Amino acid sequence: MLQFSKTKKLLIWSVCAIGILMAIPNMFYTTVEQSNDAEAVLETGVPVTPELTALSEQWPSWMPSALVNLGLDLRGGAHLLAEVQVGDVYAERIDSYWPEVRDALRSERETVGTIRRQDGNDLELRVRISKPVAMEAAVAKVRTLASPVASLSNVGAHDIDVSSDGEDIVIRLSEAERLATDQRTMAQSLEIIRRRVDEAGTREPTILRQGDRRVLIQVPGIGSAEELKELIGKTAKLTFHPVLGRTSDPEVRLQSRQILLPDVEDKSVFFILEKTATITGDHLVDAQPSFDQNNRPAISFRLNPTGGRLFGEYTANNIGQAFAIVLDGEVLSAPTIQSHIPGGSGIITGQFDVAGTTKLAIQLRAGALPAKVTYLEERTIGPELGQDSIDAGALACLVAFAAVLIFMVLSYGLFGVFANTALIINVGLIFGLLSMIGATLTLPGIAGIVLTIGMAVDANVLVFERIREELKGGKNPVRAIELGYERAFSAIIDANITTLIAAVILFVMGSGPVRGFAITLGLGIVTSVFTAIWVTRLLISIYMGRRRPKEIEV
Amino acid sequence: MRLKLVPSDTSLDFFRLSKLTLGASALAMIASVVLFFMMDLNYGIDFRGGTTIRTDAQNPVDIVAYRAALQPLGLGDVSITQVIDPAAQLTGAVSNVSQIRIEAQAGAEAATIDTIKSVKNALIEVDPTMSFPQIDSVGPKVSGELIQTAVIAVILAIAAVLFYIWLRFEWQFSVGAVAALVHDIVLTIGIFSVLQIKFDLAIIAALLTIVGYSLNDTVVVFDRVRENLRKYKTKPLKDVLNMSINETLSRTVMTSLTTLIALISLFMLGGDVIHGFVFAMIWGVVVGTYSSVFVASAILLRLGVKRDWDKVNDGRAGTQFADIDA
Numbered sequence: 001m002l003q004f005s006k007t008k009k010l011l012i013w014s015v016c017a018i019g020i021l022m023a024i025p026n027m028f029y030t031t032v033e034q035s036n037d038a039e040a041v042l043e044t045g046v047p048v049t050p051e052l053t054a055l056s057e058q059w060p061s062w063m064p065s066a067l068v069n070l071g072l073d074l075r076g077g078a079h080l081l082a083e084v085q086v087g088d089v090y091a092e093r094i095d096s097y098w099p100e101v102r103d104a105l106r107s108e109r110e111t112v113g114t115i116r117r118q119d120g121n122d123l124e125l126r127v128r129i130s131k132p133v134a135m136e137a138a139v140a141k142v143r144t145l146a147s148p149v150a151s152l153s154n155v156g157a158h159d160i161d162v163s164s165d166g167e168d169i170v171i172r173l174s175e176a177e178r179l180a181t182d183q184r185t186m187a188q189s190l191e192i193i194r195r196r197v198d199e200a201g202t203r204e205p206t207i208l209r210q211g212d213r214r215v216l217i218q219v220p221g222i223g224s225a226e227e228l229k230e231l232i233g234k235t236a237k238l239t240f241h242p243v244l245g246r247t248s249d250p251e252v253r254l255q256s257r258q259i260l261l262p263d264v265e266d267k268s269v270f271f272i273l274e275k276t277a278t279i280t281g282d283h284l285v286d287a288q289p290s291f292d293q294n295n296r297p298a299i300s301f302r303l304n305p306t307g308g309r310l311f312g313e314y315t316a317n318n319i320g321q322a323f324a325i326v327l328d329g330e331v332l333s334a335p336t337i338q339s340h341i342p343g344g345s346g347i348i349t350g351q352f353d354v355a356g357t358t359k360l361a362i363q364l365r366a367g368a369l370p371a372k373v374t375y376l377e378e379r380t381i382g383p384e385l386g387q388d389s390i391d392a393g394a395l396a397c398l399v400a401f402a403a404v405l406i407f408m409v410l411s412y413g414l415f416g417v418f419a420n421t422a423l424i425i426n427v428g429l430i431f432g433l434l435s436m437i438g439a440t441l442t443l444p445g446i447a448g449i450v451l452t453i454g455m456a457v458d459a460n461v462l463v464f465e466r467i468r469e470e471l472k473g474g475k476n477p478v479r480a481i482e483l484g485y486e487r488a489f490s491a492i493i494d495a496n497i498t499t500l501i502a503a504v505i506l507f508v509m510g511s512g513p514v515r516g517f518a519i520t521l522g523l524g525i526v527t528s529v530f531t532a533i534w535v536t537r538l539l540i541s542i543y544m545g546r547r548r549p550k551e552i553e554v
Numbered sequence: 555m556r557l558k559l560v561p562s563d564t565s566l567d568f569f570r571l572s573k574l575t576l577g578a579s580a581l582a583m584i585a586s587v588v589l590f591f592m593m594d595l596n597y598g599i600d601f602r603g604g605t606t607i608r609t610d611a612q613n614p615v616d617i618v619a620y621r622a623a624l625q626p627l628g629l630g631d632v633s634i635t636q637v638i639d640p641a642a643q644l645t646g647a648v649s650n651v652s653q654i655r656i657e658a659q660a661g662a663e664a665a666t667i668d669t670i671k672s673v674k675n676a677l678i679e680v681d682p683t684m685s686f687p688q689i690d691s692v693g694p695k696v697s698g699e700l701i702q703t704a705v706i707a708v709i710l711a712i713a714a715v716l717f718y719i720w721l722r723f724e725w726q727f728s729v730g731a732v733a734a735l736v737h738d739i740v741l742t743i744g745i746f747s748v749l750q751i752k753f754d755l756a757i758i759a760a761l762l763t764i765v766g767y768s769l770n771d772t773v774v775v776f777d778r779v780r781e782n783l784r785k786y787k788t789k790p791l792k793d794v795l796n797m798s799i800n801e802t803l804s805r806t807v808m809t810s811l812t813t814l815i816a817l818i819s820l821f822m823l824g825g826d827v828i829h830g831f832v833f834a835m836i837w838g839v840v841v842g843t844y845s846s847v848f849v850a851s852a853i854l855l856r857l858g859v860k861r862d863w864d865k866v867n868d869g870r871a872g873t874q875f876a877d878i879d880a
Contacts, residue, residue: 226670226671375693377691377696378689378690379688379689379690380686382687382688384687385608385610385827392823393824393825396822396823399819400817403815404815404816407557407811410557412556444756447824447831447832447835450817450820451813453816454812454814454815454816454817455813457809457812458770458809458812465804465808468804491778494776494777495771495774498719499767499769499770501718502762502765502766502769505707505714505762506707506763510755510758514755517756518759521763
């Protein structure tokens with residue numbers, strides 16, 4: 001039991017060495033962070049400046065550079081839990097069918113007679129026809145407007161349900177379309193929020209969808225949750241401009257009423273555009289991924305009546321010309337007008353793939369938040385408070401560490417030193433693991449580490465106490481140590497698995513800081529069992545092998 | 555010379571006063587439940603909704619002036635407390651920190667920008683040096699869900715543990731361990747009711763850690779009981795239990811002490827933000843250590859256990875470690 005094979009020794013030392021190596025960057029947190037940031041900037045392809053290079057060389061590139069993420073409570077920043085009112089979108093969506101329905105029914109005036117839109121429920125479009133006898137034909141005509149819903153779960157479903165109610169045709173969104181609309185609304189909201197937050201240029205924002213209609217937004221380094229809310233509430237600017245030419249020369253001379261804007265993908269391509277936008281984002285009511293007549297990925301969009309009229313006139317007069325879709329001062333795409341587009345809806349074709357159209361559709365709609373957002377939870381932590389917490393946590397850690405180390409040596413002498421070595425390695429391993437998996441360290445997480453320091457000695461204590469008992473029972477030192485480890489093993493495993501169960505449940509059920517605590521507690525249990533069972537035993541084995549003491553005192 | 559907290563050979567009778575200790579535990583639990591219903595917990599905004607604002611100023615905290623400034627805003631129930639940081643007291647640093655809590659406003663989810671702005675402005679008029687290092691606002695919808703999740707988490711943890719111990723030991727051990735757990739949790743809730751310490755999400759995390767720690771302790775004793783039951787097949791259960799507790803006593807005291815040392819340094823130096831959390835854990839370690847001997851083992855003694863372990867062991871799931879020391 002006390003003998004280790006060469007491979008096993010090597011394995012144990014390598015695990016310790018790798019763990020500690022991974023933990024080292026955290027000791028030089030600011031330096032490594034600046035270096036990582038500089039490297040990230042350099043990778044984006046901006047011109048190399050001496051400052052950036054110097055910063056990136058602050059930390060040698062052959063060293064690991066992964067750091068423990070600091071949670072909001074340590075770094076300071078803002079946290080928002082937003083709920084998207086997905087239902088807001090239904091009324092707008094159903095309303096946007098009106099021009100199409102109107103045009104379709106008008107073309108059948110002979111049979112259905114005159115039509116009139118009825119006021120009523122926001123969630124349905126009600127159209128009265130003057131010749132109710134032709135109701136069936138009218139309903140059939142409107143049904144032809146329905147298009148398949150692009151979703152995985154509802155193959156074959158259509159976007160609208162058309163029915164008749166007395167003299168009225170009633171058009172509602174189908175259940176499948178509602179679900180698909182909800183999904184789109186959430187995807188768009190996330191995209192808009194992400195764009196808005198990225199715009200602010202803060203470090204590593206977390207924007208996560210939670211459940212069906214919630215978005216968690218965490219932005220380190222921002223002044224307050226109010227600032228963040230204002231940022232998210234801001235609307236994007238979308239415009240359609242006639243394209244006058246394209247160039248790679250950013251210094252090109254422009255005539256009056258012209259602007260030069262870069263391409264969103266390829267920053268070396270610039271478009272010369274008419275300054276006056278033909279259509280603005282305010283006119284856009286919908287954009288969805290779809291397919292053109294040749295079944296190539298495309299984007300269909302829908303404008304409100306004013307935008308539809310403007311767009312119809314413009315496209316009729318400019319067939320074969322390009323127009324640019326501009327978002328926040330960058331050209332998203334510049335498709336060519338294929339034909340006159342009446343009715344305020346159209347299709348954008350181009351060099352798209354399905355993923356591209358989905359993204360562009362989201363971005364097109366990303367002009368403004370599609371639905372109202374309410375905030376369920378908001379938290380602001382000032383950076384000074386975060387720094388105070390780090391300082392206090394670090395001090396508490398050090399004091400706890402020192403106290404436990406002294407206590408162990410006083411109680412177990414040399415064996416206490418072995419346990420302490422294992423404890424130091426243990427803390428190194430926790431930080432190494434946290435960095436490797438990119439976990440977030442929170443204030444309760446620090447508490448978890450301190451608690452682990454206290455509890456990590458438990459496994460060693462169990463073994464040492466057992467060795468004492470065996471020695472008292474008259475066993476020779478080597479045998480006593482072997483038996484001590486053997487007999488304490490089941491207690492160590494059972495005791496730690498029960499604690500691990502609690503940690504896992506915390507991790508699954510908890511959120512934010514609580515989860516941070518569960519991670520450090522769980523990792524701490526795993527590393528402390530490893531160090532207690534293998535590292536301490538290896539140390540004892542080396543000591544026993546070299547010195548061959550006749551007697552030991554534990 | 556070694557530091558020995560517990561003499562090498564103890565043979566204390568832990569069950570001599572078991573009626574008394576069990577009675578005291580039962581009484582404390584009843585008192586906790588009564589106190590909980592009488593005084594209720596001081597729920598934080600995580601569970602009740604509302605807004606807390608932490609203020610930090612150069613001038614001393616003046617609760618009366620703050621309250622007067624907030625009165626005209628009509629925010630309903632406002633509580634203002636000064637935050638006491640023992641670390642700051644130790645070092646003599648000046649700390650003028652207060653915590654202001656505003657109840658959830660009718661009709662709103664989280665606090666509106668306007669509410670927070672008006673509170674900030676009103677307070678800055680009282681003390682221009684004031685800053686607001688932390689603002690939390692939780693809407694009633696989320697807080698309801700948080701309570702639910704927390705309760706489920708605790709119940710799940712207890713159920714999982716009940717199952718694990720039943721698998722590794724016997725049902726009597728399971729009952730003993732869970733009785734000890736419930737004892738610890740109830741007493742912790744009791745002390746939080748009495749002292750009216752803020753009860754928030756972090757405290758739930760602390761409760762679950764207490765669950766883990768208390769079990770850790772209980773399981774170590776039970777593990778020894780299991781071993782001794784096999785070794786001394788004819789010894790009365792009471793003697794086996796006493797022997798096992800005495801044998802593990804040194805370890806119990808050592809581990810509790812090292813954990814307490816770590817926690818106390820965190821309590822003194824870790825800042826006031828995690829005070830409640832660390833307090834809950836210190837309390838948990840103390841009651842958890844007590845309960846593993848005086849509740850878990852005492853209940854095990856009253857329930858009795860099967861003595862023919864070797865027969866039962868055959869083919870039972872989860873006992874693969876149990877034979878290691880046989």
